[in-house]
Amino acid sequence: MAWILDEYSKFHGHSPAVVTGKLIDLGGSLGREAATGCGVVYATEALLAEYWKAVKGLTSVIQGFGNVGSWVARLIHERGCKVIAVRENAEDVKEKFIIEAANHPTDPEADEILSKKGVIMMPDIYANAGGVTISYFEWVQNIQGFMWDEDKVNKELKRRANKMNHKVIFPGIIALNLHVIHEFGGNQDTGDEQPMYIVRIDRQRWLHLHEPIKINIGNHKTGRATVCVFKDPLEIASDGNSRPRSAMKKRHLLQLKQPATIIGLRYSFQQRRQETYDPGNSVFGFVGHRFCHFFLVCLVFSVLA
Numbered sequence: 001m002a003w004i005l006d007e008y009s010k011f012h013g014h015s016p017a018v019v020t021g022k023l024i025d026l027g028g029s030l031g032r033e034a035a036t037g038c039g040v041v042y043a044t045e046a047l048l049a050e051y052w053k054a055v056k057g058l059t060s061v062i063q064g065f066g067n068v069g070s071w072v073a074r075l076i077h078e079r080g081c082k083v084i085a086v087r088e089n090a091e092d093v094k095e096k097f098i099i100e101a102a103n104h105p106t107d108p109e110a111d112e113i114l115s116k117k118g119v120i121m122m123p124d125i126y127a128n129a130g131g132v133t134i135s136y137f138e139w140v141q142n143i144q145g146f147m148w149d150e151d152k153v154n155k156e157l158k159r160r161a162n163k164m165n166h167k168v169i170f171p172g173i174i175a176l177n178l179h180v181i182h183e184f185g186g187n188q189d190t191g192d193e194q195p196m197y198i199v200r201i202d203r204q205r206w207l208h209l210h211e212p213i214k215i216n217i218g219n220h221k222t223g224r225a226t227v228c229v230f231k232d233p234l235e236i237a238s239d240g241n242s243r244p245r246s247a248m249k250k251r252h253l254l255q256l257k258q259p260a261t262i263i264g265l266r267y268s269f270q271q272r273r274q275e276t277y278d279p280g281n282s283v284f285g286f287v288g289h290r291f292c293h294f295f296l297v298c299l300v301f302s303v304l305a
């Protein structure tokens with residue numbers, strides 16, 4: 001990077017913004033060393049939240065222990081995850097989640113084996129985006145001629161990672177395929193306790209949603225349900241509690257006496273209107289782009305006996 005900067009600057013004058021990943025003295029950004037690993041951890045937390053899990057209490061295997069791997073190990077250890085660093089081949093993998101922190105680490109054959117085993121993979125282009133994000137920050141600082149302190153870099157990284165997670169993962173959390181994916185509590189035979197349903201909507205449908213979406217629930221024998229309406233599952237899972245029922249705030253719950261139809265609205269918190277999804281602004285689009293917060297507003301629409 002130093003060589004590229006040097007060569008370019010010979011012909012065009014000192015231009016630090018032409019290349020990123022530079023040493024600090026040459027205009028590099030503070031925070032780069034940890035940024036990719038940090039981004040991997042934020043992305044992992046968001047993925048786990050989708051499955052009502054937190055890093056805390058899990059066991060992990062890290063393959064590759066250089067810059068990214070060692071930062072991930074340190075950060076998840078701090079969050080209460082037990083790290084066992086071993087190499088594995090795809091046939092031996094027992095993990096439920098694989099986070100691709102390196103570039104293209106899973107070859108097509110392994111991908112097929114893992115997918116048949118039901119392993120959930122988070123792709124590299126998403127998981128390691130902290131690296132390119134810090135490059136963007138470096139470029140911004142260079143063109144501004146102003147150096148951010150490390151705290152500012154870390155805060156910006158976290159802010160943008162969270163926005164990306166809301167954009168890319170959270171819409172999928174709230175729904176997939178319009179059916180009940182989790183049912184907590186309740187005894188289907190005796191109807192002793194009220195079950196809780198977590199409802200998802202297909203992500204593509206969510207992203208292109210212009211009209212309110214309707215979800216029918218309540219094929220339960222007892223005809224009663226508790227529907228969880230939430231705006232940020234990560235918030236719920238981040239306390240390390242993988243049992244959403246106890247972490248759920250009262251205001252997130254709707255008590256239903258009978259099966260019902262729920263209407264979900266895609267809602268922009270900042271602009272207070274429904275947003276149009278721009279496919280060109282997906283995974284990496286978060287860099288330098290203005291985002292909005294979304295959350296699902298669910299309303300009980302009608303009762304279907």
Ligand SMILES: NC(=O)C1=CN([C@@H]2O[C@H](COP(=O)(O)OP(=O)(O)OC[C@H]3O[C@@H](n4cnc5c(N)ncnc54)[C@H](OP(=O)(O)O)[C@@H]3O)[C@@H](O)[C@H]2O)C=CC1
Pocket residue numbers: 036063064065066067068069087101102103128129130131132
């Ligand atoms: N650093 C960054 O900011 C970013 C990195 N990435 C990607 O993440 C990956 C790791 O980058 P980084 O941590 O910087 O690289 P490093 O060179 O710091 O570390 C790579 C590590 O992987 C180990 N390794 C190499 N091959 C294998 C293998 N087949 N199985 C297990 N371990 C192996 C190396 O071990 P040994 O030294 O013994 O060979 C080394 O410890 C790369 O794919 C990189 O492109 C992506 C985005 C940003």
Ligand SMILES: O=C(O)CCC(=O)C(=O)O
Pocket residue numbers: 020021103131132133135
């Ligand atoms: O630093 C960057 O801009 C991206 C880094 C990256 O993706 C890599 O090292 O593979």
